[in-house]
Amino acid sequence: MSGDSVDVLLRLVAVFAGFLVLPLVIGQTEHKVMAHMQGRLGPMYAGGFHGWAQLVADGVKFAQKEDVVPADADRRIFQLAPAVALLPYLLVLVAIPVGPGGQVGRALDAGVFFALAVMGVGVLGSLMAGWASANKFSLLGGLRTAAQLLAYELPMLLAAASVAMAAGTVSLPGIVDAFHWWWVPWQLTGAVVFFTAGLAELQRPPFDMPVADSEIIFGAYTEYTGLRFAMFLLSEYAGIVVLCALTTVLFLGGWHGPFAGGWVWTLLKTMVLAFVVIWLRVSYPRLREDQLQKLAWTVLIPLALAQIALTGVVKVVIR
């Protein structure tokens, strides 16, 4: 029994360490990649070598700032919102398998549904922040967040359902176990739909209408300062980790690779996808709210349904 609990504890510590380190790595990569794509250097001073400690310094700065709650705000909900936004991503990481043979925080029977359900809960944090700030820009940001989530949850679910159909299971390790290389072209449409919808759910550019700084300052996060603001930023990067890891596990074969590597493959694919997320931020203009809704309902959902039909047909043919 004690051996079991030590095992559980070790797994949770490993997941927590990943949760603390990976978002920061992606944040620093974003600084540098954006800088180089825009023909500048990015942070160069903090820590000495190419400004590697910039995010640590940012963290120290955020911790020193005053934690302001607006006078008219709904205090408790305002203060609770950052935690509601951040914690779900930690929970999802627990269920994502990184390597073969049970290298996962906790193997769940219905892992796909768990991951998507809990990711959806994270958006409640933005909604709470948007309403409780007593600020019209925040409220607009919250509204846009909700509209976006409602539009993009469906294609994301349908794309994930297609993979679950292909693998014949809804458990994340089970899906990776069933993976073959030809799944990549077979499920390509689903993968693109899933990744795009995930970007929209995370409110990353080009789907960052809810935080469009030129229109509504910073959307639901406008009134936040100090550590609470940092938690919202951290939740965005943790969301990138979760989305990229999920796409890797569902569509890119997780730890499978041309030669043996185990969890290194998962990490490598996740990081490449995270680079794509950053790349899109630098290169694509922001969509307008109506364009965004139109894309979801007239492009992504039909594509996802077509993918499900294709999956079903192939599944019946090869049986």
Place this chain on the structure above:
Amino acid sequence: MTGTSTLAAQAHGFLSPTGVEVAFLLIGLVTLAAALLTVTTRQLVHAALWLVVALGGLAVEYLLLTAEFIAWVQVLIYVGSVVVLLLFGLMLTKAPIGRSPDADSGNRWPALVVAVAAAAALVWVVADAFRTTWIDLSGAVQGTTKVSGESLFRYWVLPFEALSVLLLAALVGAIVLSRMRRKKEGER
């Protein structure tokens, strides 16, 4: 009949509950309290957020009953979509921060009667159906996706399909209603 039920009760016992049973009861109480707060609070958005707690509590109860798939679907549909839709509606109507004293439809007593009747019917049906059924927590898990899927699509496929037709009818009805109003406005 009474003989077997007494036997089953004796085999498990009502007086020395296991840890899972205690947790089930406590979370049930939390869920009930959150549900009561949902309908009694005077702050509209707080009501929606208490609803999140109540629905989340229900999901945990499903988990304790080993129905993992149902639990995650509960979170996905109700917490992730229905409550988001509710909050969207509240934000569109600019729900104020603080109390809304006029947030009372005057239907308090009819609502209470309907709620109590629905609760009584549900409790009676569930208690009657599962009178002496105990979930064996040490054996094979009985609520896995595989088991749920098999019983749903093998034995309950007709009600399942009938429900989806009902939902489709509701969807078509909603579209028709919203288009009728637009046509009337166009005539003006």
